[in-house]
Amino acid sequence: MDREYFTQFLREKGLKVTNQRIGVLEVLSGSEDSHLTAEEIYDVVRVRYPEIGLATVYRTIQLFLRLHLIDQINLDDGCVRYEMRTEDAGGRHHHHHLICLSCGKVFSFDGDLLETLEEYILDRDGFQVVDHKVQLYGYCKECQKNME
Amino acid sequence: MDREYFTQFLREKGLKVTNQRIGVLEVLSGSEDSHLTAEEIYDVVRVRYPEIGLATVYRTIQLFLRLHLIDQINLDDGCVRYEMRTEDAGGRHHHHHLICLSCGKVFSFDGDLLETLEEYILDRDGFQVVDHKVQLYGYCKECQKNME
């Protein structure tokens, strides 16, 4: 998400473009694989915008969620995390996670995994799937080596 | 999970079989599709065991999670929920969720969805998947009718 587009996007909706909002956006779109908690976002944004308050971070997160700029993710480590949403042409996001049960590292991967399954469910149950979230648990290369 | 097995299971591990633990077990294995929060479990258990405290419910949940009797699930409604784990022969659980974006109802389904994908990931990344969690978002039959 580039800053031009973001500014445009907020203005269209009558929302104001503030340093705090830009700061949170930059942190979240900064590192590719950042799955940050609210507190972590706060700590990073504060480096550049020391005046920001934690409440603003929470309010900004709520806003970004409503605007579908970010997704909430739950990696079962007891924290609520957030990451930028990446959408494909159809407005679906296919960003999934490989979670190592041993070291806890999280690897991301994209792709539309479940097309055939989704068709099957529509046929069988009449439930129309428009998005999905997949988490895979296992052991990464590194940890497998250490287990030998 | 039946009570005989549960009693046996706890005793083997040197854990005590208390009314509170039985109560929480009964609530969670009671209704097939119960995705309950800690508070909800507390409220239901209290009907039969009014003496139970909320702290005990939390401690029991932590215990059951450690014993892999239950799973934590996150349906993106801002609550942490729990449900009984159902395992197949290989010790994997394949219990997934269809979440209606309109009415919020949750439908469960079982099945091993991702076998081929998991093989592919092992080949490509060397990451060995042992379990997965899938959430599908969309619109249930009922809500589709109401949209017409």
Added chain:
DNA sequence: CTTAATGCAAAAATTTTGCATGATT
């Protein structure tokens, strides 16, 4: 100038912990 957003601090909500008491083995 008008409206929206912020910071702060207080409040609410959620989860964990210490410790004396009570139940299970």
Added chain:
DNA sequence: AATCATGCAAAATTTTTGCATTAAG
């Protein structure tokens, strides 16, 4: 009898909210 689990209340987290102030359009 020994140990483990519980209840209660207090503490630690995490998240939300009210309100006066500040910044954006």
